[in-house]
Amino acid sequence: MLGGMTHPYRPPPIETATDPIHSPADMGQRWRALMGELGFDLRLLWVGFVGPDRRMIKALSQVELRATADAGLADEVMAGCRDVLADFPDGTTVALLLTRPGVGPVSRLDRQWAELLTAAAREHDVVIEPIFRAHDESLDLLQQVAVGR
Template sequence: MTTAPFRPTIRTQADLADAWRQLMGDGGFGGHSVWMLWIVGDQPVPHITEMQESEQPITGRLLDNFVEILGLLGAEHAQPARVAFLISRPGNATVSSADRAWAHTLYGASRDAGVACEVVHLATFDHVRPLPLDELDASC
């Protein structure tokens, strides 16, 4: 049996949250990861990238390299693309200081790369939630 590829239409933050829920499935996570998905028009590119062992945000040269890669990947698309990130980790859905720090890093890296960034999301054992930048700033 052949199944159709995962090609949801992503126009809103709610569409993106639903897509992340479907991609992450049920159950928990054994480690800390950051996931990256590119969206061109209203469709995700059929490739998702996982950065494993991501308990703490990247800094220094790693961050500089990440910004450069984001800029290169964003420029590869024939039409403007935007990037979506999801932070996944074990534990409950309470937003931790590390979650906030990662979200700030991802928003900043996208900005520095000149790439549009969707709302960053957090996935835990049984929950996917948005981490909008304005709410992060209010909680710091």
């Protein structure tokens, strides 16, 4: 249980995944709707896109992550995002969620991945939303500020 909460985690309905995003809290709610129940077997990076209307586009990818932060993989992901963005309307941004098994506070590895992804986004001129991390007990904001705007 987290912080003495006595009720089970209930994700928002999947239909809310495309509600408008106006804040990091809204982005967190969209991720909650998309990922469903907490609990993960693999370390994954979820990559989504937010259109100029500030709604998630129904295109989502997952990339398996290593247990060590990898600048080359972060660069590869952002290069791919840059290429995909060419097919979306101007003003589309990239949303990122790191998921992994386990519990506890945001880890050093979580922060390292966020830093590498942020640096790669800048390098490839990709605008990203605030980055989140989820594990078996919570969803947490890793990086408050959107990058590249």
